[in-house]
Amino acid sequence: MVFRSCGRRIGISADFRSSPSETRFRSAPRAPMTTLTTRRFASRAALDAALEQRLRQAIGASGASAIMLSGGTTPLPAYRELARGPLPHDRLHVLFSDERYVPSDADASNYHQARALLEALALPASAVARVRTELPIEEAASDYERQLAALLNAGVPLGLGLLGLGADGHTASLFGTADLERARGHLAIAVHRPDGMSAVS
Structure with missing residues (x-):
């Protein structure tokens, strides 16, 4: 699981001078300064607590802001x-x-998994951008892209984004370079996963 605040990752090099449980990565010279921190947790409970704390902090940020949730376990x-x-929150999206690409009330739906939250x-409803899987998949991708564009055009900053990493290395339903190439210039695309399931990323 990656906790990522909005920012660019360019020319990353490792800095191992921090503690053994925390590795910091800093941008290479002349690149925009970005610091990534890798944290290793001693237990699943420690990871859960850290993620809850980080989400709570992002949710409670003052002013208009957005958080990006991911699915998976x-x-x-x-x-x-x-x-x-x-x-408590202030103009959260x-x-x-x-x-x-499953019904929104299916157990496999990321939206359904986050429903209690x-x-x-x-x-x-206007503050929740979701993939409308009741539409044909290409229309669902186009509709979601319009929702994301409206959010960006309104100047709402992304305060926190969660990205999971599958055992096969995929993230956000993107499985290879072909998906990345098709995603160029788009905020959302329809993808067909190797496991036979379709999705919108």
Whole structure:
């Protein structure tokens, strides 16, 4: 699981002078300064607690902001704990890194997995950008791209984005360079995964 605040990752080089459990990466000279921190957790419970804390911090940020949620099993304990509330926020928006092309109430749906958290946040429908899987998949991708473009055009900053990493190396339903090439110039595309499932990334 990657906790990522909005920013660019360019010319990254490693700096191993930090503690053994924390490795810092700094941009190479002349690149825009970005620091990435890799944290290793002693237990799953420690990871869950750290993710919950980071999400709570992003949710409570002042002013208009957005968080990007991901699916999979890793973030679910944090989502469930946060759903216990209360969750004060100020003009928060929520979007998703990707969505499997399944009904929105299916167990495999990222939106469905985050539903309890969304209900605890009590956001208006206009503040939640989701993939409308009730549409044909290409239309769903185009519709989601329009939602994301509207969010960007409104100047809403992405305060935190969650990205999971599959055992085969995929993230956000992107499995290879062909997907990345098709995604150039787009905010969302329809993808057909090697496991036979389609998705919008």
